Amino acid sequence: MSSPCDPANASAGDVGAALMVVDSRLKALYDGTGVPDPRQQELLNQYAASLGPQGIEALVDGACTLIYMFMCWLRAAYEDHEKDPIEEVVPSVVATMRMMPKTFRPEVIPTMAGLLVAAGTGLSPNLWRAQYGRWTAAEMNPLEATAVLLADHINRITGDDHEFATRLISNALSQAERDEDEDMVEGDVRADE
Template sequence: MSSPYGPEHAPVGEVGAALMMIDSRLKAVHDGRTAIDPEQQALIDQFTASLGPEGIDDVLDGTCTLIYMFMTWLRKAHEDHDKDVIEYVVPSLVASMRMMPKSVRPEAIPTMAGLVIAAGTGLSPNLWRKQYGDWTAAEMNPLETCAFLLAEHINRITDDPDFATRLISEALSRTEEV
């Protein structure tokens, strides 16, 4: 039975821009920096400023698409080992977010966990979230953090610091070929 929150009903958004932001954060962490390189941040800021309000919504949808794609990959990887992705991913994700009170306020954690659970069960995270109203400014950092943590989780389990970025880049390349 099809759900109105299924991914086939969701906008894909600007996945490339969302991936660029997440990849910048991943590289900063792996280089031992707590912040993105100022030049890189200036490029990201310039790019997002050029998008306007509708473009920002597209990046938000793109970030949710990343979360969906990451959770789909994680679900398949866990199923290959007869494990439940929700059981193995959500607790560590929540624990990590709880250790980041400057980026993720405690009241945003249940929403982010819900997004990940929605994606892990095959639902669109952005459509699942929108049933509760519009996104809030306070949810933007937690959303980016959530996507970052999922990408980092994938990179750790594959022992490849670029695997998550490459996974999405290759999927985007295949989509463009069709």
């Protein structure tokens, strides 16, 4: 039986823009300053300012898609070692959230943990969240930070390769684009016959 939270029913959103934001935050984290590059931050701010309500919604959906993709990768990686991905990821990420009270107010931590569990069990994080109403402004920074924490978790377990998680998604997006182009060519060939 299909779930209303099945990822096939979810909008992928603007994954590229969400990945750009996560990558910027990771670089700031790894350079030791914790502060994003001013030029890149200015570009991100300009981009965010240019988005209308639909663009913001697409960016939120894109962040949820990143969380889903990261958790799928982590699930496969941990299950290969006969470990439970929920048990391995969620407590660690939640503990980090609790150490960041300016980003993660106590009342948003259960929602972010729920997103991780939903994604870790194969559900769409954005559809899971939609069951409880609209996103709140207080959840926007925690959503972004949750995606960053997952990317950092992946980077750490892959031998501190600071770009592994970003490459993982970039490669998946490139492959999806190639597959889409091939499908279009095949469709054109069938239409010509």
